[in-house]
Amino acid sequence: MTVMQTTTAAPTEQPDIAPADICSAPPRRHPRPEGQDRYTISEVVAFTGLTAHTLRWYERIGLTSDIDRSHTGQRRYSNRDLDWLDFVTKLRLTGMPVADMVRYAELVREGETTYPERRELLEQTRRDVLSRIAELHDTLSVLDRKISFYETGGN
Numbered sequence: 506m507t508v509m510q511t512t513t514a515a516p517t518e519q520p521d522i523a524p525a526d527i528c529s530a531p532p533r534r535h536p537r538p539e540g541q542d543r544y545t546i547s548e549v550v551a552f553t554g555l556t557a558h559t560l561r562w563y564e565r566i567g568l569t570s571d572i573d574r575s576h577t578g579q580r581r582y583s584n585r586d587l588d589w590l591d592f593v594t595k596l597r598l599t600g601m602p603v604a605d606m607v608r609y610a611e612l613v614r615e616g617e618t619t620y621p622e623r624r625e626l627l628e629q630t631r632r633d634v635l636s637r638i639a640e641l642h643d644t645l646s647v648l649d650r651k652i653s654f655y656e657t658g659g660n
Contacts, residue, residue: 537584544582553590567607568593570614600637601630
């Protein structure tokens with residue numbers, strides 16, 4: 506299981522600007538090119554493992570927003586967009602309903618005043634994940650007993 510940490514960015518030199526909520530994840534399977542910050546949809550597919558259809562759907566339902574476009578109308582994803590997609594992928598792995606993920610994305614766009622509601626969404630998801638982990642441990646125990654039974658020839 507991959508664990509994702511949420512940290513606050515280092516304080517800015519401007520005291521009026523609040524620290525940003527950033528997500529850090531383990532190194533990607535396909536590292537991004539050094540110094541590049543604009544990616545085509547096919548490059549994002551290679552980096553994330555998501556399909557182009559999924560990326561377009563995420564944009565259509567409001568899970569991603571403000572994806573830049575080239576002068577020809579092609580999507581151009583930024584490193585920040587890729588970080589967001591990494592986070593959304595983690596949320597999907599938790600089993601969080603898409604509607605809740607869209608709600609979370611809306612809250613992020615609304616700004617800092619939504620921190621308490623965002624936190625509650627994530628805490629509920631965490632509780633659900635812990636419950637699923639407990640269920641999986643129980644299931645694993647059953648499988649282990651069955652495997653042991655067959656290893657001993659049913660004795």
